[in-house]
Amino acid sequence: MKVIHLISGGDSGGAKTHVHSLLQNLSRRIDVTMVCFMEGPFAQEARALGIPTVVFPGRNLLRTYSALKRLIRTGGYELIHCHGARGNMMGALLRRATGLPVVTTVHSDWRLDYLGRPFSRLTYGSINAFALRRLDYRIGVSDAMTDLLISRGFDPDRLFTIYNGIDFTPRTPALSRAEYFRSVGLQADEDSVVVGIAARLNPVKDVATLVRGFALAASSCPNLRLLIAGDGDEMEMLKNLARELGVERQVCFAGWITDTDSFYHAIDVNTLTSLSETFPYSLTEGARAALPTVASRVGGVPYLIEHGIHGLLFEAGDAEGLSRHLAALAGDPVLRKHLGERLYQRARQDYSLESTLERQLTIYETILRRKERAYRRDGALVCGAYGRGNAGDDAILEAIVTELRQIDPDLPVWVLSRNPEETRRTYRVNSIYTFAFPRFLWRMHRTRLYINGGGSLMQDVTSHRSLWFYLFTISAAKLLGNRVMMYGCGIGPIHAPANRRRAARVLQRHVDAITLRDTHSKAELEDMGVTRPEVVLSADPTVILPAAPPQVVDGLLERQGLDPQGRYIGFALRPWPGFEEKAALFGAAADYAWEAYGLIPVFLPIERRLDVSAARLAARDMKAPYHILEDTGRSDHTIGLFARMQAVVSMRLHALVFSAGQGVPLVGVVYDQKISSFLSYIGQDLYTDLDQVTLEALCAHIDAACARIGDTEFLSGGVDRLRQVERRNQETARRLLEAR
Structure with missing residues (x-):
């Protein structure tokens, strides 16, 4: 593989570090050349790192363009990789002339790059914005940057994400903790909890908020100390602020430091208080030292640090919120240890130099593979009840997208959603508003496969109109040339005779294959006379989805004030006709589980908009x-x-599916036949109808479920079978995509 990189050569900061580090390591694996448009420290340092570097100086654009075109053609390069405004402009010009795919790494928000420089913003800024739209692919240097690109209308299928990785090889600091503190003049002893920050002392880093938050926390935690490493225009202002707040003795200004290893190994808490960031190296450097971190919720920070799991987040500028986090960490060494360990594991896995290098190589391979892809029609359009805040429906979409990408990693995927912007951002797919008829009909002209995506879409209990809508999209997709599949779905109940006839007619004429999640749905199709499509008994696609790693779940529980080692019984309830009359029974059953088995009741919502109110009603007494x-x-x-529950009592189907997939004993409360059908399908027999439920029945089922705790043979049998038959969803989709 041979790649040429184009960059101005005047870059500094994170962009400079990212490009130098990346190309130095890439050059050991593939053939890379870096072209700069000016001589200077950037090019000189690159040569010193062993990066093959060519400089094309001067302002004659046509001459530079011609020279580059000759270099690329004679050099046998396969891909052009741009960085920054000048690189993007040249890449846009070379794209058509060379016929090579062109990708750019977006290091910053181009609309903010030239603030305070109106002429540069008008010229370079405008050219960069124009060029970005004309390149083939874009790489965001954080998930936040990729989200920004999506929000500005860039195609998610042509976006990638990479992070500024660092070397996680264990470091031995030059100085011990005590020696380092003496060297910088910090008055701290073994009992001190030292908060640190390494940053330029300028307004965007907002270190003033750190000083204010520290002062508030130190008033109740006298063992706190603050070590500020960095220099800048705000140094004197910050020293005066510390003096005004009465903490000048607890705060040390170390100035600019070069021994970052000793710094991060000496402090107890790492902080970041910036008003704006893409993805700062200081976070991963702190993570390498397994430091608990308190950071402002800006840019790419929340993608590394999930609040309460890998660290603590506060809103930028909120000194009081910051102070509460510092005080909590000062008084809880166990919390500091847990947060630091989880952050280290997360960063080592996803943000190391090795993972960055492998990610970049994968991006190149993907781009070159897609260059050879030439289909007249391409992609899949997925339709379902998405973008409405229902965890079950969203999990179905995640599972379908996951399986489609396993079939064909380059398949363009489009999704109809009530919240297309959130769907694009969450699943990195193109998305169209569910009822934007002209747009999705136009898209159907170009896709190969239409998927009616999971769940109970073929029913008229909640709405006649939703049934008619889904039947219309199936008919339109087929008439516009798509293969049509209903994916891991449930059928019914469809009560109205006219609706049954209409559904049977559409499914019979316009559907190629139907995979079903339960036996009752198969019987429904047979009763409706649907015989022409291929009908396959499979399972709900969400059974393939994994649980978060144990340490992450520990953090989730701690964030909710729950002991990760505690024993819990889960309840997943939903409003439904007749529920209000029965709600108190669920609360009484939860009391029984606590009294009889010591299980703490936890109410978990699947659709938070509805389920939280149902839980409050049940828990009232x-x-x-x-x-x-x-x-x-x-x-x-x-x-x-759900995996941490000892048993689960649920009205929600996907709470049962999630729990079954983790081997948790189940009690179902049936408001719809899909609940009993699923439980019967996996060999579970503990369920009762909502309209017939009694406290005695619930308690008896809880007794039986608790007796099954730890019975892996009984609980895993149905789960293993579910996962095996679920593969039929993917196999069926593969056959339809490969059919010509």
């Missing part, structure tokens, strides 16, 4: 300690939380 979670987060977090 409870005597046992309990917890109501307002939100379980993304799919792997939700599954991980």
Whole structure:
């Protein structure tokens, strides 16, 4: 593989570090050449690192363009990689002339690059914005940057994400903790908890908020100390601020430091208080030292640090919020240890130099592979109840997208969603508003596969109109040339005779294959007379989704005030006709689980907009300690939380699916036949109808479920079978995509 990199050569800071580090390591694996448009320290340092570097100086654009075109053609390069405005401009010009794919790394928000320089913003800024739209692919230097690109209309299928990786090889600091503190003049002893920051002392780093937050925390935690490493225009202002707040003795200004290893190994808490960031190296350097971190919620920071799991976040400028976090860490060495260890594991896995290098090579391979892809029609369009805040439906979409990408990693995927912007950002797919008929019909002209995506879409209990809508999209997709698949779905109930006839007619004429998640759905199709499509008994696609790693789930529980080693029983309830009359029974059953088995009741929402209110109604008269979670987060977090329950009582199908996949004993409360069908399908027999449920029945089922705790043979049998038959969803989709 031979890649040429184009960059101005006047870069500094994070962009300079990223490019030098990346190319130095890439050059050991592939053939790379860096072209700069000016001579200077950037090019000189690159040569010193062993990076093959060519300089094309001067302002004659046509001459530079011609020389570069000759170099690329004679050099046998396969790909052009740009950085910055001048590189992007030249890449846009060379794209058509060379026929090579062109990718750019977006290091910063180009709309902010020339603030305070109106002429440069008008010229270079405008040219850069124009050029960015005309390149083939873009790489964001953090998930936040990729999200920004998506929000500005760039195609998610042509975006990649990479991070500024660092070397996680263990470091031995030159100085011990005590020696380092003496060298910088910090008055601290063994009992001190030292908070540190390494940053330029300028307004965007907002170190003043750190000094204010520290002063507030130190008033109740006298063992706190603050070590500020860095220099800049705000040094005197910050010293005066520390003096005004009465903490000048606890705060040490170390000035600019070069021995960062000794610094990070000496402090106890790492901090970042910036008002704006893409992805700062100081976070990964602190993570390498396994430091608990308190950071402002800006840029790419929340993608590395999930609040309460890998560190603590506060809103930029909020000194009081920062002070609460510092005080909490000052008084809890166990919390400091847990947060630091989790951050280290996360950063080592995803943000190391090795992972950055492998990610960049994978991006190149993907781009070159896609260059050979030439289909008249390409991609899949997925339609379902997405973008409405239901964790079960969102998990279905995640599972379908995951399996489609396993079939064909380069397949363009489009999704109909009620919240297309969130869907694009979360799943990195193109998305169209569900009822934007002209747009999705136009897209159907170009896709190969239409997927009616999971769940109980073919039913008229909640709405006749939703059934008609899904039937319309199926018919339109087929008429516009797509293969049509219904993916891991449930059928029914469809009560109205006219709806049954309409559904049977559409499915019979316009569907190529239907994979079903339960036997009842198969019987429904047979009763409706649907015989022409290929019908396959499979499973709900969400059974393939993994739980979050154990240390992450520990953090989720700690964030909710729950002991990670505690014993819990989960309840997943939903409003439904007749639920209000029965709600108190669930609270009484939760009390029983606590009294009889010592299980703390935890109410977990699947659709937070509805389920939290149902939980509050059930818990209104409870005597046992309990917890109501307002939100379980993304799919792997939700599954991980259900995995920590000793048993689960649920009205929600996907709470049962998530729990079954983790081998948790189940009690189902049936408001819809899909609940009993699923439980019967996996060999579970503990369920009762909502309209017939009694406290005695619930308690008896809880007894039986608790008796199964630890019975891996019984609990894993149905789960293993589910995962095996779920593969039929993917196999069916593969056959339809490969059919010509």
